[in-house]
Amino acid sequence: xxxxxGSPPSxxxxxxxxxxxxACRCIMNDFTPAELPPAGRWHYHQGVFLCGMLQLWEExxxxxxxxxxxxxxxxxxxxxxxxxxxRGELDSVQAGLILFTLHKETGDERYKTAAERLxxxxxxxxxxxxxxxxxxxxxxxxxxxxxLYMGGAFKMKYGQMYGIPQLxxxxxxxxxxxxxxxxxxxxxxxxxxxxxxxxTAWSDDQSGCSPEFWGRALGWYALSLVEFxxxxxxxxxxxxxxxxxxxxxxxxxxxxxxPKSGLWYQVLDKGDLEDNWLETSCSSLFVYxxxxxxxxxxxxxxxxxxARSGYNGLLSTLYYSESGKLVMPEICIGTGVGDxxxxxxxxxxxxxxxxxGALVMAFTEMQRHQN
Numbered sequence: 040x041x042x043x044x045g046s047p048p049s050x051x052x053x054x055x056x057x058x059x060x061x062a063c064r065c066i067m068n069d070f071t072p073a074e075l076p077p078a079g080r081w082h083y084h085q086g087v088f089l090c091g092m093l094q095l096w097e098e099x100x101x102x103x104x105x106x107x108x109x110x111x112x113x114x115x116x117x118x119x120x121x122x123x124x125x126r127g128e129l130d131s132v133q134a135g136l137i138l139f140t141l142h143k144e145t146g147d148e149r150y151k152t153a154a155e156r157l158x159x160x161x162x163x164x165x166x167x168x169x170x171x172x173x174x175x176x177x178x179x180x181x182x183x184x185x186x187l188y189m190g191g192a193f194k195m196k197y198g199q200m201y202g203i204p205q206l207x208x209x210x211x212x213x214x215x216x217x218x219x220x221x222x223x224x225x226x227x228x229x230x231x232x233x234x235x236x237x238x239t240a241w242s243d244d245q246s247g248c249s250p251e252f253w254g255r256a257l258g259w260y261a262l263s264l265v266e267f268x269x270x271x272x273x274x275x276x277x278x279x280x281x282x283x284x285x286x287x288x289x290x291x292x293x294x295x296x297x298p299k300s301g302l303w304y305q306v307l308d309k310g311d312l313e314d315n316w317l318e319t320s321c322s323s324l325f326v327y328x329x330x331x332x333x334x335x336x337x338x339x340x341x342x343x344x345x346a347r348s349g350y351n352g353l354l355s356t357l358y359y360s361e362s363g364k365l366v367m368p369e370i371c372i373g374t375g376v377g378d379x380x381x382x383x384x385x386x387x388x389x390x391x392x393x394x395x396g397a398l399v400m401a402f403t404e405m406q407r408h409q410n
Contacts, residue, residue, distance in 0.1 A: 052365075055350065055409065056098060058357070059402035061365045062395050063092050063104065068364075069390075072110030076392070081115050081124035083189055084373070086134025088392040091399030093137055098403055105144070108137050112150065120152025127164065127176035129190040132157050136193055139200045151201075158197055161190050167235045171216040180236040183376065184221065184229055187213055188259040192266045199270045210267065211277040217260065218284060221248055227291030228252040228307055229260055232376040241376050249376045252307040255393070258324030261288055262400075265331040282337045285328075289338050292325050293345045301345075301352030305371060306382050314383045319356055319369045323397035326350050330404045343408060350405050353398065370394030 052058050066088060070076070075085040089108050096104035116122045124131040135157040142150035165173040167180060172190060174183040191210045198206030220233040231253040234242035241249045264285040271278050295307045302317040303325055304310045326349040332338035333346070358366050370391040374382065388394075 054406060055402040056095070056406040058354070058365070059091070059095050059399045059406070060099070062367065062399055062402075063095055065364050065366075065390060066392070066395055067103075067107055072107050073114040075111060079115075079123070081122050081131060081134050083130045083133035084392050085111060086136060087396035088399070089134065089137050089396070091396040091403070093140060094400055094403045098406065109141055109145075112137060112141055112153075116149055116153045118149065120149040120156065122153050122156060124157075124160070126160055129161075129164070129172060129174055129186040132161055132190045132193045133188065136196060139196055143200075154193075154197060157193065161194060164190075167216070169216055170212055171235075172213060174232070181232055181234045181239070181376075182213075182217060182220070183232045184217060184256040184260040187217060187263040188266070191263055195267055195270050204272075207271060207275060207277065211281070214263070214267070214281070214284070220246070223252070226252070226294075226308060227287050228295070229257050229288075231256040239376075241378060250378050251309075251382060253374070253382055254303050254305055254307050254318050254321030255324065255371060255374070257288075257292075257307065258321040258328075258397070261285075261292070261328040262324050264288065265328050265335065265337075268335055268337055269331070285332055285337060286339075289329060289332060289342055292329070293342070296325075296345055296349065297352075300355070301348030301350075302356075303349075305385075306379055309379065312379075312383075316383065316387070317352075317356075317369065318371050318387075319353060319367060320371060320391075320394040320397045322349050322353055323394065323401040326353065326401040327397070327404050330401070330408060334404070334407060346405065346408075350401065353401070366390055367394050367398055 052061055077084060089111060092104050092108055135154055138150045138154040165176060171182045172186055173179060174181050174186045191213055194206050195210045198204055221229045230248040232249040234247045237244055237247050264281060268281055296303055297310055297317060300317055302322040304315050305318040306315050309315050326346050329342045329346040333340055333343045356368055360366050366389050368389045370388050370393055372386050372388055374385050
């Protein structure tokens with residue numbers, strides 16, 4: 040149960056879905072759809088939260104969730120299907136995941152047109168010599184784990200929604216490239232980023248990898264694996280590799296899960312260092328991944344124990360403000376690539392959309408197991 044700081048809430052929350060709903064309500068009460076930060080932009084920050092809300096809507100069918108999601112889209116998308124976003128970066132694509140449901144439920148072709156525009160954004164991105172997406176134009180030659188979810192999940196879903204299976208293969212190439220360059224075979228964990236040119240300050244001269252395993256970056260990667268497996272046809276040639284990647288990663292994640300709290304550290308493999316800290320957004324993403332992997336039948340059922348431990352750990356961090364608002368603390372703000380000091384000294388915030396969106400996804404997924 041959530042810690043109480045100040046006034047307790049008006050009603051007791053008992054199920055994962057009730058906590059997910061309360062977390063969404065807190066954001067909805069603080070921001071109109073048009074005000075979601077960073078206001079006026081089509082961006083993954085809002086998209087992660089809205090994807091969590093979309094999953095909550097799929098479970099509850101409460102209309103105000105759908106209306107809120109649609110309100111955000113309609114604030115950005117004009118009557119011709121144009122939308123304002125930063126070209127040249129994968130972060131601009133992720134919020135496109137809400138467009139498929141909006142198009143399916145409303146029949147409004149603007150949403151399909153907007154999705155087509157985002158697909159063109161992806162197809163115009165700069166590439167490594169092997170065809171890997173640069174994370175952003177201003178980060179030349181760099182692939183980041185974050186990008187697999189920021190762009191890959193959208194392209195995968197687009198292929199499913201509109202019957203373009205070749206898009207699956209384009210996405211799976213990105214995963215294979217990340218695995219080949221960024222996986223540490225000794226731990227099974229993945230480095231945050233890889234620089235083909237080896238010219239950045241953080242890149243290893245030999246491997247091109249960044250020096251640390253940052254929790255949320257690997258959370259995006261892990262999330263992508265289960266989302267891809269949820270979309271890929273059972274007979275697709277890429278499924279076997281993807282399942283193996285998820286199974287190996289799940290074992291690695293459980294090996295660095297902090298046993299007492301059930302949570303994961305900001306820098307995953309260095310929990311013994313005093314300045315490292317337990318971070319809630321990556322913990323939410325790992326709970327979601329392990330739980331959904333079990334539900335999809337691609338992870339051993341025993342992994343639900345680690346997911347439950349993480350879920351209980353997240354519950355223990357939540358508290359109520361003096362005004363009775365549910366608060367999710369210990370969320371790392373948006374973060375680039377760096378060394379250990381860079382990650383552990385990043386500011387921590389409360390009810391940031393990175394974290395709340397991931398929490399809502401995790402808790403909604405845990406509810407599916409209870410059901």
